[in-house]
Amino acid sequence: MDPSKSKTINRRNFLGLSALGLTSFTILPSWRMPNGVRIPPSDRVVMGFIGLGRQGLGDYGNFTKSAGIQVAAGADVDSLKRERFKRRVENWQKSAQVSPRCDVYESYEEILDRKDIDAVSIATPDHWHAIHTIHASQAGKDVYVQKPLAYTIQEGIKMVRTIRDNKSVLQVGSQQRSSPEFQRAIALVRSGAIGHIETIYAAVGEPPKPFDLPEQPVPASLNWNLWLGPLSNPKVHYHPDLAPPISLQPEENEKIWGAWRWYRETGNGYTSDWGAHMFDIAQAAIGMDGIGPIEYIPKGYKGTAHNTMKYANGIVMTEQDFREEGGKGIRFNGTKGWIKVTRGAIECSDPSLVTKPAAADPKAPAPHMQNFIDAIRTRGNTIAPVEAGCSTNTLCCLVNIAIELQRPVKWDPVTTSFGDDKEAAAHRLNHYDYRRPYSL
Structure with a gap:
């Protein structure tokens, strides 16, 4: 991906481009907002999802309750989680009378290269948040990123500058605000x-606490090197608690939340x-x-x-x-x-x-995901800004x-x-x- 080229795209044109980018659409319904206003197909918000584990699936489920979205792609370092996501999205979009196509990738950059995608939802381990968010903003995407915003202080500061420099909309997944x-x-x-x-x-x-999990063999479905990404601590090795495995035949989802968050070397407890x-x-x-x-x-x-x-x-x-x-x-x-x-x-x-x-408050916030989608359309601030x-x-x-x-x-x-x-x-x-x- 060449961020310098992506940044030249006029962000206001993205919603119009999105209607042209997915050529396999056969049905393009209007969407009805809770206030009764219909959203035309040309005003859909087309989304990509980065991180397709337990949290990513939960965020996807909540986004499906927001009017006027299309899910075009997902990326994850685990091939089984990619396939699970693809199946779920395509089944949902068939039921919503929208083209079911959902592409999946191992590399998140392939999502950012797509001009038909307006926004991304990021639900990766904390040590990836800064890179994913910064690159997405530089590529002209709006960003929903899970909390906490970053793994380190300086990452968060850099994310603020990038989001504001690129005039991106960002919502942190601190949903209690809504x-x-x-x-x-x-x-x-x-x-x-x-x-x-x-x-x-x-x-x-x-x-x-200090990292103390014993090393275990890496599953064939998981690109462990890519999961590690920027982490430089040599003590960190694979254990299924860090990246909980799943199966598709029979279908068995994660039994725990990713335990990377409980260790100093991979999270902040x-x-x-x-x-x-x-x-x-x-x-x-x-x-x-x-x-x-x-x-x-x-x-x-x-x-x-x-x-x-x-x-x-x-x-x-x-x-x-x-x-x-x-x-x-x-x-x-x-x-x-x-x-x-x-x-x-x-x-x-x-x-x-x-x-x-x-007292009735006309400015009361919409549901957290809907607040993000609304901000994309108005180019205003979200309830949980960067x-x-x-x-x-x-x-x-x-x-x-x-x-x-x-x-x-x-x-x-x-x-x-x-x-x-x-x-x-x-x-x-x-x-x-x-x-x-x-x-x-």
Whole structure:
């Protein structure tokens, strides 16, 4: 792929080109939006999917609920997962009276080379997010990328610059931002309903542990070298927990989520896996999207009870249980009361704030995937834009850096730097040297 050529394509023409790019269409129906507006075939959003494992299939399923999309291609390093995806997409598109054709590739570049594809959905391991997103944006594609935005701090910063330089639309897969209970909590905090926020409890879980999986033979269906991509740590070898296998005859899907996220050498643990959700909501509620804390103190340092994050405005966020019964969620503590929120539930010290119906909001967000599709058409911002994803990813990385260094770490979110802290700046979660021939 020649990114310099791809960038010359006028992005506004993509939706028109997409109607011409798939010549096998026999039925081109209009699509009806939830508000009753019909979308003509020429205004379809044609998508490609990069990463076809458990998360990628889940994202695909949610995108099928969005009006006016066509799935043209998928890419994965496992041939069995490519075939599974192709079967599912073609069956769905037949039922939707759309041309069923869905091409699959081992190399994601082949998706980016196609001018009939408007947007990509990325659900690969975190160490691939930056390369996939940056190359997609340079190729003129809009991007839906799973959370956390990146594996390292510098990757996230580079992704922000690239997305904005290329005027791409990006949605981070932090879908809680589109959920009613979290929207309600954010609105209440922003309105001052519980007064000035003093502390926040965010329960996300444990940091990553050292890689300790025994090496096992690589399945014939998997290109393990391509799965590794830019990862340069020689300790990382194949184990089925990292890339859970599937079968097609008989069909048997993944039994676990990819365990790469639980190890320092391949992921950022629950700190990022759930922090990209709960820390993200906390930042949105207190107006810190694109900014973040200025100091990170690890649990155990001079008696510190919890991993602690301090904001310049005096708010302190700690990683700890947000309610007695545990679980993942957030508690906002204000001068006039508190709010607890988790998936599917919200509580408040003043029950009337959450028991009475919320006022109708004409600007209330659409479902997360639909919000992305709508933004492609309007060229506006999504509810989880790249800057928000970057600041939350930076926060998660900094928590883990402080934990591993076993001391406080200070960060300037304006200059995006550690000041004179050379040890923190040299940490792999700030930046690491990619394995050749990959580069950021």
